[in-house]
Amino acid sequence: MSNKVCQEAAEHSGQLKFLSALLYACSSFLITVVNKTVLTSFRFPSYLCLGIGQMGITIVVLYAAKMSKTVQFQDFDRSVLLKIFPLPLLYVGNHLTGLASTKKLSLPMFTVLRKFTIVMTMILEVYILRKTFPKHLVYSVATIVLGAMVAASSDLSFDVEGYTFILLNDAFTAASSVYTKKKLGSEGLGKHGLLFYNALVIIIPTLLASVFTGDLHEAVTFEDWVKSTFVFCFLMSCFMGFVLMYSIVLCNYYNSALTTAVVGAIKNVAVAYVGIFVGGDYLFSWTNFLGLSICMSGGLVYSYLTFSSKSSGGNAEGAQELKIHTTEDIKGSCSAD
Numbered sequence: 628m629s630n631k632v633c634q635e636a637a638e639h640s641g642q643l644k645f646l647s648a649l650l651y652a653c654s655s656f657l658i659t660v661v662n663k664t665v666l667t668s669f670r671f672p673s674y675l676c677l678g679i680g681q682m683g684i685t686i687v688v689l690y691a692a693k694m695s696k697t698v699q700f701q702d703f704d705r706s707v708l709l710k711i712f713p714l715p716l717l718y719v720g721n722h723l724t725g726l727a728s729t730k731k732l733s734l735p736m737f738t739v740l741r742k743f744t745i746v747m748t749m750i751l752e753v754y755i756l757r758k759t760f761p762k763h764l765v766y767s768v769a770t771i772v773l774g775a776m777v778a779a780s781s782d783l784s785f786d787v788e789g790y791t792f793i794l795l796n797d798a799f800t801a802a803s804s805v806y807t808k809k810k811l812g813s814e815g816l817g818k819h820g821l822l823f824y825n826a827l828v829i830i831i832p833t834l835l836a837s838v839f840t841g842d843l844h845e846a847v848t849f850e851d852w853v854k855s856t857f858v859f860c861f862l863m864s865c866f867m868g869f870v871l872m873y874s875i876v877l878c879n880y881y882n883s884a885l886t887t888a889v890v891g892a893i894k895n896v897a898v899a900y901v902g903i904f905v906g907g908d909y910l911f912s913w914t915n916f917l918g919l920s921i922c923m924s925g926g927l928v929y930s931y932l933t934f935s936s937k938s939s940g941g942n943a944e945g946a947q948e949l950k951i952h953t954t955e956d957i958k959g960s961c962s963a964d
Contacts, residue, residue, distance in 0.1 A: 651874040658867040666730040673846035674726035681868020700820025721799035731789030747801035770925030778918025892926035
C-alpha cells in the first residue's frame with residue numbers, strides 16, 4: 628500500500644506541483660484586481676466585511692462538499708483547535724492586513740512591498756523547518772529587496788498606514804505559509820479540513836469586530852448595493868477569496884512554503900505592470916519604475932533558480948526539498964482530506 632502511494636506521488640508530483648502553483652498564481656492575480664475594484668473603484672468602506680464574505684463562501688462550499696461526500700475531513704471536536712493553532716490567528720491577520728493594504732496602496736507598490744514576504748519566508752523556514760539555502764538564491768532575494776527599496780523610496784503616494792499594513796501582511800503571509808506546510812500532516816484534517824476549520828474559527832471574531840467597530844453598519848448602508856456591477860464584483864471577490872485560500876493550501880501541500888512565495892513573486896510581475904495602466908492611482912516616476920524593474924528581474928531570476936534546481940534533481944537543496952515534500956505529502960494523503 629505505502630509503495631503504491633510512493634509510486635503515485637513520484638509519477639504525479641511534477642504535474643501537481645505545476646498545476647497547484649498555476650492555480651495560486653492566477654487566483655492571486657485575479658483577486659488582487661477584483662479587491663482593488665471593490666475597495667478603491669467602488670469605494671466600499673469595509674474590508675472587514677469583504678473578508679467575512681470570503682470566509683463565509685469558504686465555509687459554505689467546503690461544508691456542502693463534505694455533506695455530498697465529495698471531500699472528507701474529521702468532524703469538529705476539541706482536538707481540532709489544537710491541531711490548527713496558531714493558523715487561525717495568522718490567517719485572520721493575513722486576510723485583514725491584505726485587504727487593508729490593498730485599499731491603501733496602489734497596485735504596483737502593493738506588489739513591490741509584497742516581495743518582502745520571500746525574505747520572511749526564508750527566515751522562518753530556516754528557524755522553523757531547519758532548511759538552508761544556497762548563496763545564489765540569497766543573492767537573488769537581495770536583488771528583489773533592493774528593487775523594492777528603490778521603488779518604495781520614490782513612491783509619490785507614500786502612506787504610512789498602508790506601508791504598515793503591507794509589511795504586517797508580509798509577516799502574516801510568511802508565517803501562515805510555513806505553519807500551513809507544517810500542519811498539513813495533521814491526522815484527520817488534511818488540506819480541506821485545515822481550510823474549513825480555519826475559516827470557521829476566524830469568521831466569528833471577525834464578525835464581532837465588524838459589529839463593535841461600526842464597520843458592519845457602514846457596509847450594510849453602502850449606497851452601491853443597488854448597482855448590479857458592484858454586487859457582481861463583491862460576489863466575485865468573495866468567491867475568489869475561497870479560491871485563493873484553497874490554492875494557497877494546495878500550493879503548500881504539493882510544494883514548499885518557499886515555492887509558494889516564489890510563485891507569488893512571479894504573479895507580481897504581471898500585477899505590477901498591469902497596475903501602471905489599471906486602477907488610476909499610480910503616480911509615475913522613473914526611479915519608481917526602475918525599482919519595479921530591478922525587483923521583478925530579481926524575482927524572475929530567483930524563480931528560475933528555484934524551479935531549475937528542483938527539476939534538475941542534482942542540487943542538494945532540491946533533493947532536500949523533494950524529501951520533505953514526499954514525506955509530508957504522503958503523510959497528508961494517507962489522512963482523510
